[in-house]
Amino acid sequence: MELIFFDNWQVLLRTGIIGVLAYVTLVLLLRISGRRTLSKMNAFDLVVTVALGSTLATVILNKNVTLAQGTLAFALLIGMQYAVTWSSVRAGWVRRIVTGEPALLLYRGNLLTKALVAARVTQGEVKAAVRSAGLVDLEAVEAVVLETDGSFSVIKKEPGAEHSSLSDVQRPG
Template structure:
């Protein structure tokens, strides 16, 4: 069936415009960091916002006021956690993970691969993505806090001041 009745379509359209507007205002007030996806916590908030928006649009059991409050609550909670993380190391450690070194100076760190559940093939793909055809050409491969793999070629390693500590 294409649709039940025109009232449901109009309801979805009105709720979509209003809830989207609520989300935009909340995101604007909270700042760019809310959708930055700098770590797993940020990604979870982004996914939760999308899920909440979909629920507002499609569930007749959720009013616009409830949905807008849910969106604002998620944005506010993310803002508070980010604010606290900048000020308190304990909160930062709870909300964020540490980057993990998977390859250093051309050598794969097997324990780190197992701990982080990353395969050698995924390391190879990251190296290829950077145009490197050999492990020995890489100074570092890091699993970042957002789940991405960063590759630093030996030719770009410089003083290595941005590298995570070798102790993992």
């Protein structure tokens, strides 16, 4: 019964020391890699973040994994994310693979049924996004866009707007 709660002080001391060192190492690597690593997440960023958390837990709790191995794993994950995001900024095809593209779900007051089905979004979710934006009438909405990070953007109709923020969103044809 005693082994369930306490094995020995040496194991606790290792967990404490390795935990602090691994955490500090991860924070330093994240700071070196730049703000993009900690930015608003798309699906790719979420996977990397979960993998970093899992790696941190493994380094802290598994006595068979050294701090050097954990540091290498952190550096590999952050380095791969850096390479992919660097590439996605420079090559549109990489960006489309990694982050996808925003999807137009409502345009000029009309729900786009095919787009809703393709994005697996209900009309109720779009209407909730419109309400969250403080609007009541769908006719007052120029567009609702499902962004690449999974959030909804609601764009109000503005007469005479010259530059549209919808330029990178595929319009209904």
